[in-house]
Amino acid sequence: MPWIPINNLRLSLEEHQLLRTPKVCPRCGVAPGEVHKSGCTVELCSACAGQRFSCNCGGQHDSFFARWTGFWPGELECIALGLLCKWQPDPMNSLPADGQFQQRSAGVDLNRLIDLGWHRLFHMKPSPPVAEFLLLDQLLVRLASCGFEIPDEIVDGTSEEKAAFLLDALVEIEISARVK
Numbered sequence: 001m002p003w004i005p006i007n008n009l010r011l012s013l014e015e016h017q018l019l020r021t022p023k024v025c026p027r028c029g030v031a032p033g034e035v036h037k038s039g040c041t042v043e044l045c046s047a048c049a050g051q052r053f054s055c056n057c058g059g060q061h062d063s064f065f066a067r068w069t070g071f072w073p074g075e076l077e078c079i080a081l082g083l084l085c086k087w088q089p090d091p092m093n094s095l096p097a098d099g100q101f102q103q104r105s106a107g108v109d110l111n112r113l114i115d116l117g118w119h120r121l122f123h124m125k126p127s128p129p130v131a132e133f134l135l136l137d138q139l140l141v142r143l144a145s146c147g148f149e150i151p152d153e154i155v156d157g158t159s160e161e162k163a164a165f166l167l168d169a170l171v172e173i174e175i176s177a178r179v180k
């Protein structure tokens, strides 16, 4: 993946003329940091990362998570990930131009960001159960790296089973530390 080193991000932002004074939302006019006005077509749905205006996903939308930042959603993400393109006369057929970010002629490739599904990483608000599940898995990996044997049925188990196993393991570690 063509990551652009962070010390080049400012340069890249300048080249793409993205370091202008803070811009208001081009559709609803709110300032950076403010939530979009109802019906704004720029706002993304924080539940599915689609366009909020046309989305019918039924998920719980957090308008503050999806607030206007001063940049078009995905613009900075594309630059940081090196997802750039050269626009052809036919706007439906853009050419990838990841190596050409030094040249002013390349634009951000929002279509590719969406095609790859990566926009979901940035624009969907993580829900607590996912975060909790990831944390449990991280703790299991940590235990395994300390030499603790994790049975397969726990690795593939539910979050309740993992939590129960972790609690037992931590008690066991605590006891063995005191016995020593």
Ligand SMILES: [Zn+2]
Pocket: 025, 026, 027, 028, 029, 030, 036, 037, 040, 041, 042, 043, 068
């Ligand atoms: Zn807006």
Ligand SMILES: [Zn+2]
Pocket: 045, 046, 047, 048, 049, 050, 055, 056, 057, 058, 059
């Ligand atoms: Zn949605």
